[in-house]
Amino acid sequence: MTKRILVTVGTRPEAIKMAPVIRALQAQPDLECRVLATAQHRQMLDQVLAVFGITPDIDLDIMQPGQSLTGLTGRLLLRLEEVLAAEQPDAILAQGDTTTVLATALAAFYARIPFGHVEAGLRTGDLSNPFPEEMNRVVASHLTRWHFAPTRLAADRLLAEGYAPDSIHVTGNTVIDALHMVAATDPDSGLALDPARRTLLVTLHRRENFGAPLGRILDALERLMNDNPDLQMVLPVHHNPAVRGSVNARLSGHDRVILCEPLDYTAFVGAMMGATLILSDSGGVQEEAPALGKPVLVLRETTERPEAVSAGVTRLVGTQAETIRAAAQQLLDDPAAYAAMARRESPYGDGQAAGRIVAALRAGLA
Numbered sequence: 001m002t003k004r005i006l007v008t009v010g011t012r013p014e015a016i017k018m019a020p021v022i023r024a025l026q027a028q029p030d031l032e033c034r035v036l037a038t039a040q041h042r043q044m045l046d047q048v049l050a051v052f053g054i055t056p057d058i059d060l061d062i063m064q065p066g067q068s069l070t071g072l073t074g075r076l077l078l079r080l081e082e083v084l085a086a087e088q089p090d091a092i093l094a095q096g097d098t099t100t101v102l103a104t105a106l107a108a109f110y111a112r113i114p115f116g117h118v119e120a121g122l123r124t125g126d127l128s129n130p131f132p133e134e135m136n137r138v139v140a141s142h143l144t145r146w147h148f149a150p151t152r153l154a155a156d157r158l159l160a161e162g163y164a165p166d167s168i169h170v171t172g173n174t175v176i177d178a179l180h181m182v183a184a185t186d187p188d189s190g191l192a193l194d195p196a197r198r199t200l201l202v203t204l205h206r207r208e209n210f211g212a213p214l215g216r217i218l219d220a221l222e223r224l225m226n227d228n229p230d231l232q233m234v235l236p237v238h239h240n241p242a243v244r245g246s247v248n249a250r251l252s253g254h255d256r257v258i259l260c261e262p263l264d265y266t267a268f269v270g271a272m273m274g275a276t277l278i279l280s281d282s283g284g285v286q287e288e289a290p291a292l293g294k295p296v297l298v299l300r301e302t303t304e305r306p307e308a309v310s311a312g313v314t315r316l317v318g319t320q321a322e323t324i325r326a327a328a329q330q331l332l333d334d335p336a337a338y339a340a341m342a343r344r345e346s347p348y349g350d351g352q353a354a355g356r357i358v359a360a361l362r363a364g365l366a
Helices: 012-026 042-051 069-087 099-110 133-142 152-160 174-183 212-227 241-251 265-274 283-291 306-311 321-333 335-341 353-365
Strands: 003-009 031-037 091-095 115-118 146-149 168-170 198-203 231-236 257-260 277-280 296-298 314-316
Touching (some): 003 099, 003 353, 012 031, 012 042, 012 091, 012 115, 012 174, 012 283, 012 353, 042 265, 091 099, 099 115, 099 133, 115 133, 115 353, 146 353, 152 168, 168 353, 174 265, 174 283, 174 353, 198 212, 198 265, 212 231, 212 241, 212 321, 231 241, 231 265, 241 257, 277 283, 283 296, 283 306, 283 314, 306 314
Parallel strands (some): 003 031, 003 091, 198 231, 198 277, 231 257, 277 296, 296 314
16 A cells, blocks of 8 residues: 655755655655645745755745744644645654754644654754754654664664664765765856865854854954955855845955855755865755865854764864864865865765665555
8 A cells, every 4th residue: 555655844954855855755656755845944945946856745835024933833833734634644754953843743743643753863962052953853853753863873862862772763864865966967056256266165044143153253254354365255145134134244345255145955065066165054064065075164062963073074163253263274274184174074874865764664654
């Protein structure tokens, strides 16, 4: 009997990481894959789905200007209740730690439908950092039937928290599956870059960095650009006004800084491949860039992805301006320090995670 699997995606990172799973499910004759877009982030989600040729079967179009976390969660739960009653899936999958994931796991629990959590077991140990993502993933874990852990460390965390061993599956991270698909096409960023200059790629979007931390990060970026005349910077500016206003005010007049709209995933992979050094507060970039041999300085105080830090291919530098500047300058000045980080090494998998998830799900539904 064919089993119906509902996959929910709400943000750009979720779409990137679930695209390989959706495609793997769609290739199975005994599984019917239905895709639900909550559109927690509208435009950036649509970009990624288009790259992978995925059209949602259901689109909640939930995003509203200035939406609060409480309002978003409430609207999602009410709409998901309606969808689950109509769809009657045999299982539901979601990825990561967003409000979409929390609401999906809770709605599935209320409807008594088994929930599979892709990228399960990530933790910082601080419930408020990152906010609200740490809480989202901790709560989602309590509601999960199948924990698809990206690494052995993530699986060990789940075991330590008391989850049943037979519910935990180490699969690798699906972002590496997606990265391999796109990198194989030798993508172009589409940006007007000077090939004679080194390129600093920067991404900023974390809620906990809004305000003073973002100001300090921008201080460091300005200093780096002033101290290194051979350096050009690419900064795709997140749509959130809390980011956009500050970034534009500080960097829009610099002749070697390219402030652009968020890049589609193909172009962003091209930008990573062409970068000398990456500074980011993104979780996905911490996973992707090491697989491309690009050093990453992580603009956060904590990370739930310590595997790359332990491997020496990312470095946690926080949000203090001088710490960021000094770490970046060392990599720009010291070829040995740069080479030590610029190893094409991925602790997050071999690009076959989606197949392992589908196999575990099929076995669990048998």
